[in-house]
Amino acid sequence: MTKIAPNIRLSNFRLRYQETEILNLSSLTLQAGKWSCLLGQSGVGKSSLLRAIAGLDDDWLIEGNVDFDTGHSDVAYMGQKAFLMPWLSVLENVQLGSILRGEKRDEKRARDLLNRVGLGQYIDHKPAQLSGGMQQRVVLARTLMEDRATILMDEPFSALDAVTRHELQALTYDLLKGRTVLLVTHDPLEALRLGDVIYVLEGRPAKLLPDIRLVTNAPRQVGDQEVDELYPDLMGVLSKAERV
């Protein structure tokens, strides 16, 4: 990875949908090259925040700024489901960015990346022929192909079975090293396993609770001292969080 990962700063950031204020963050900094995990109950506005940072416009009003200290927004987005294009082959899906931008396709790099996620033999398959876990690997390859300095992920592992999820978390962590990552999740264990910093959103409008910083290196395991110590606290915070 050659690009410089940005710090992403949000200040006095408000998000309003019709009459309702959804989010109100006085300040939030996603640190360069770190994994920030965002927890909170369903509907609290985690995904909205992620989409706003990605620059996706919904029918909402945004106040405040999202600053990338590298000067430009350079993001890739991974959603909950794979969202591969079913009419394109695995190889073409990985090259989707170049196809859409009308650039020359780098087939060699796409093949290399598919090999790295363990899908070297499946390049000519259509997404529907792959399992859920394999589809997420294609998405991972597609994300790496885009080579963006910031990766925004909205519960990318939530639809996978436990074993696949565990494998894919490790692989994703390994391959996205050095980038600024924001991972939205509803699973406190996932946040403890992968996050350098954990944020919790709560209330309406949603505000951030004091963040939790982890000191050991990710990916961590259940049984690691830090995970075991923080898990009860985090669960406590989440279960006390006001329901929206």
Added chain:
Amino acid sequence: MNKTFRFALIPIGLCVIWQAVVSFSSVPSYILPGPIMVLFALKDNAELILEHSFITFFEIIMGMLLGTILGCLSAMLLIWFKPLRQWLMPALVISQAIPVFALAPILVLWLGYGLASKVAMATLIIYFPVTSAFYDGLQQTAKDWLDIAKVMGGKKVAILYHIQIPAALPKLATGMRVAAAVAPIGAIVGEWVGSSKGLGFLMLHANARMQVDLMFAALFVIAVFAVLFYYVIDKSLARLTRWHHPHKV
């Protein structure tokens, strides 16, 4: 049972029943000729029927082509220009309240007895199903696909071409299947209202002269063509949208 076998058996079975009804009842042959008689009429008038068939087939295919092109263009316009949608969509729906068949005499009046009025008729009759199906498909493209494309920096045209259009193909295929089934009706009705050529004309002409066997022969050719036409369209569309039913292939 084998699909091809069943496909062949159904028309043969129907013909046997048909012949039985004719043979064992006293329906005169000028009301209901038997299949054998129709077959002879087909053979005796082969050249005449072939000549008129070409005209009708041409009308149907031209109508299908024009209707599909116009329908797809309209749907894309509706997607592209949001303000246009509010004006054009109601107009389109209202236009469907006018029975297309009622327009046939007007079309003949405006476009004459020749091919143009029949092609226009077939075009009009398939325009709406194609437009609404394709528009639906374009509009219902999964938001997440569009989001991914936007984050990747795809321009609006590129997103339409690479994401929305392929995503809408299964819906368009549904509209085109309906179109393939009704296009022949458009052409034939157009011919009935006023023409000097085509299978519809031949049927009216034979009807007036009590050549009921020739009428049935023309009807038979229309039916066979309509089935084949539908089959070809259906199969080619299924090929194009194979990804939509990955487990069927």
